[in-house]
Amino acid sequence: xxxxxxxxxxxxxGLVGSxxxxxxxxxxxDNLLLRTRAELDLTDSVAVSNFFENEKPDYVFLAAAKVxxxxxxxxxxxxxxxxxxxxxxxxxxxxxxxxxxRLLFLGSSxxxxxxxxQPMKEEYLLTGPLEPTNRPxxxxxxxxxxxxWSYNRQFGTRYLAAMPTNLYGPGDNFDLKTSHVLPALxxxxxxxxxxxEQSISVWGSGTPRRELLYSEDLxxxxxxxxxxxxxxxxxxxxxxxxxxxxxxxxQDLTIRDLASLVCQVLEFDGTLIFDPTRPDGTPxxxxxxxxxxxxxxxxxxxxxxxxxxxxxxxxPMIDACLEHD
Ligand SMILES: NC(=O)c1ccc[n+]([C@@H]2O[C@H](COP(=O)([O-])OP(=O)(O)OC[C@H]3O[C@@H](n4cnc5c(N)ncnc54)[C@H](OP(=O)(O)O)[C@@H]3O)[C@@H](O)[C@H]2O)c1
Numbered sequence: 001x002x003x004x005x006x007x008x009x010x011x012x013x014g015l016v017g018s019x020x021x022x023x024x025x026x027x028x029x030d031n032l033l034l035r036t037r038a039e040l041d042l043t044d045s046v047a048v049s050n051f052f053e054n055e056k057p058d059y060v061f062l063a064a065a066k067v068x069x070x071x072x073x074x075x076x077x078x079x080x081x082x083x084x085x086x087x088x089x090x091x092x093x094x095x096x097x098x099x100x101x102r103l104l105f106l107g108s109s110x111x112x113x114x115x116x117x118q119p120m121k122e123e124y125l126l127t128g129p130l131e132p133t134n135r136p137x138x139x140x141x142x143x144x145x146x147x148x149w150s151y152n153r154q155f156g157t158r159y160l161a162a163m164p165t166n167l168y169g170p171g172d173n174f175d176l177k178t179s180h181v182l183p184a185l186x187x188x189x190x191x192x193x194x195x196x197e198q199s200i201s202v203w204g205s206g207t208p209r210r211e212l213l214y215s216e217d218l219x220x221x222x223x224x225x226x227x228x229x230x231x232x233x234x235x236x237x238x239x240x241x242x243x244x245x246x247x248x249x250x251q252d253l254t255i256r257d258l259a260s261l262v263c264q265v266l267e268f269d270g271t272l273i274f275d276p277t278r279p280d281g282t283p284x285x286x287x288x289x290x291x292x293x294x295x296x297x298x299x300x301x302x303x304x305x306x307x308x309x310x311x312x313x314x315x316p317m318i319d320a321c322l323e324h325d
Pocket of ligand 1: 010011012013014015016017035036037038040041042043063064065066067083087106107108109163164165166167168
């Protein structure tokens with residue numbers, strides 16, 4: 001990417017899209033094309049096609065998607081498959097028609113089989129049944145990977161699909177009804193401290209293992225990928241396998257250790273009470289990040305540092321929630 005390249009970040013207000021934008025600005029790219037959903041609904045194929053025809057982006061980061069937890073996926077499965085298929089189909093096809101040089105399609109680790117061997121390697125895609133709770137979402141994402149691969153083969157495009165592990169960071173969701181594990185733990189500890197309580201309740205047994213990547217590291221990884229030299233980039237786009245790469249830290253820890261780390265960072269010495277009536281989810285979910293490491297990329301933010309940065313960015317938001325409660 002050149003400093004003056006026209007770069008479209010789809011979903012720039014989301015956790016991933018905003019991290020990509022901040023990384024682009026840090027690296028001196030400021031010719032960014034940004035549209036909110038109200039300005040450009042990516043499920044509207046005519047609007048998307050007009051946008052690409054008029055703006056002619058050189059590079060695209062496709063981080064717009066309908067995302068949600070188990071409850072939302074279960075309640076609105078039709079919305080999840082329809083909107084995601086539609087967003088990615090419109091953007092990928094319009095990118096091809098407008099001559100976009102490179103595109104990075106963001107997916108997630110739920111594309112891998114439910115009982116996937118750990119750590120999950122890219123070649124395990126489509127080797128077993130998916131987790132039923134988010135199957136419509138996962139299938140839409142798999143279709144997006146297949147679409148990138150098919151367009152590359154048929155039209156010679158240069159599209160790559162990146163699968164990040166669980167993310168956390170600035171702009172995270174701290175609403176206990178819909179949040180992921182780490183922001184939920186941060187919120188619970190902050191609530192307990194504010195109310196003078198001596199314990200927090202943690203879902204499940206505490207034994208499942210999770211990998212967590214700081215969103216700003218993901219932003220850096222995305223730029224690293226679209227900036228690879230042509231010979232290196234080209235090697236990932238071949239006829240024999242999908243153009244797919246995992247992004248993670250390659251390290252995981254138990255929920256119990258994660259909860260203890262949050263307590264330590266927030267200087268809370270209360271007790272953790274594990275609630276076995278709540279589901280544990282998959283016992284382990286760890287990305288194999290050998291491909292990224294072979295390209296020379298490693299996550300640089302430690303979990304402790306990332307938790308501190310997330311807390312300081314979220315403090316006003318959490319304080320507002322506490323006052324509201
Ligand atoms: N968060 C994670 O832990 C995680 C982990 C791995 C992978 N990922 C992947 O990263 C991608 C983005 O996730 P995220 O966590 O950043 O989601 P997010 O915070 O919910 O952001 C989604 C973005 O998509 C935009 N969007 C949704 N529907 C749209 C539409 N119809 N038209 C235009 N824009 C639309 C939203 O725009 P508005 O703000 O204007 O509404 C928002 O900016 C997803 O593919 C997800 O699978 C996320």
